[in-house]
Amino acid sequence: MSKVLSTARLNWAAPGAANQVPGGVFHSDLPHGPPLSLQMWLLPLSVPLLGLLALLARQRGILAAGRGALNRVLRWARGPACPRRTHAFVFSQCTHGRADSVLETFDLHAETHHTLELGRVRGVELDEVVVRAAPRRVLELGLGCGYSAVRTLRLLPPGGRLLAVEVDPLSAELGEELVLVAGFKHHQFEVLTCSSAEAIAGLRRPLHGDQGEEEGGLDLVLMDHDPQHYLPDLRALEGWGLLRPGGCLVLMVFRGHDSVVRQEVLEHVGSRPQSYSSSVRSGRGGIMEVQYREETISLMSSGDVIG
Numbered sequence: 001m002s003k004v005l006s007t008a009r010l011n012w013a014a015p016g017a018a019n020q021v022p023g024g025v026f027h028s029d030l031p032h033g034p035p036l037s038l039q040m041w042l043l044p045l046s047v048p049l050l051g052l053l054a055l056l057a058r059q060r061g062i063l064a065a066g067r068g069a070l071n072r073v074l075r076w077a078r079g080p081a082c083p084r085r086t087h088a089f090v091f092s093q094c095t096h097g098r099a100d101s102v103l104e105t106f107d108l109h110a111e112t113h114h115t116l117e118l119g120r121v122r123g124v125e126l127d128e129v130v131v132r133a134a135p136r137r138v139l140e141l142g143l144g145c146g147y148s149a150v151r152t153l154r155l156l157p158p159g160g161r162l163l164a165v166e167v168d169p170l171s172a173e174l175g176e177e178l179v180l181v182a183g184f185k186h187h188q189f190e191v192l193t194c195s196s197a198e199a200i201a202g203l204r205r206p207l208h209g210d211q212g213e214e215e216g217g218l219d220l221v222l223m224d225h226d227p228q229h230y231l232p233d234l235r236a237l238e239g240w241g242l243l244r245p246g247g248c249l250v251l252m253v254f255r256g257h258d259s260v261v262r263q264e265v266l267e268h269v270g271s272r273p274q275s276y277s278s279s280v281r282s283g284r285g286g287i288m289e290v291q292y293r294e295e296t297i298s299l300m301s302s303g304d305v306i307g
């Protein structure tokens with residue numbers, strides 16, 4: 001047996017001159033590979049091995065399906081989303097000072113609880129936009145417990161700032177604390193506890209200065225608050241001249257039941273070709289991306305091009 005194996009080794013190492021199998025048959029035109037004798041050993045072994053692998057894969061699939069079903073039951077049993085519970089879980093389970101650990105802990109919590117956060121799939125879409133746009137001034141409407149704020153902050157370029165707006169005082173407090181837990185400082189972000197409409201009206205002065213001169217405007221706006229406010233807030237941002245004229249991305253998070261709002265936004269944007277780009281893409285997570293640029297034409301949502 002060991003002799004056969006050593007011949008096999010020799011055959012692989014030096015095809016050609018050494019291609020003489022023990023029986024003395026010269027087979028230089030055969031494809032290189034294990035000799036026939038070895039294949040005869042491997043063949044019967046491979047059948048049970050493949051069977052075992054298939055069984056393991058099936059068991060893993062069954063286990064994953066079982067875990068998924070159990071998580072759904074747990075989510076149902078635990079009832080609606082609760083910012084206080086989310087905050088307590090993330091605060092106690094994550095590694096403080098590490099943004100990635102904070103995000104992973106949010107995601108872990110979301111496996112077994114209903115939550116309001118953007119979540120992993122939409123989060124990856126958001127990451128992609130933030131990296132692409134490298135925004136210096138970001139406005140987030142709907143801080144919640146701070147998941148999307150942490151995702152955004154960790155990818156901002158040096159000097160980038162996030163202004164997060166949250167109408168619910170408890171969520172504003174809890175969200176701000178988790179952003180701090182993730183390691184961000186107040187020179188990088190600020191939380192405004194008020195409605196989006198109030199925040200937008202109040203933003204005019206800081207962005208334009210006392211004389212009303214242009215100081216840049218917003219590079220990115222993330223709307224993840226109340227979809228009924230998306231269009232009024234977009235109009236207000238336009239009206240106050242808060243979107244950077246050279247280009248501002250407006251992301252609107254849709255969670256599957258806002259088709260009327262989505263259509264209204266599309267109509268508004270489509271009616272202003274001088275201010276918005278014209279193509280629309282829709283991502284898996286349902287984040288619509290509107291591109292504002294004065295005197296140009298284009299509108300997008302991340303993912304497939306719709307038109």
Ligand SMILES: C[S@@+](CC[C@H](N)C(=O)[O-])C[C@H]1O[C@@H](n2cnc3c(N)ncnc32)[C@H](O)[C@@H]1O
Nearest residue numbers: 117118142144147148167168195196224225226
């Ligand atoms: C879906 S949650 C935000 C989740 C957050 N973006 C995240 O990923 O963690 C929506 C939040 O928007 C807030 N909200 C709803 N309407 C608002 C408004 N008009 N202005 C400001 N915040 C609002 C709600 O209180 C809630 O905390």
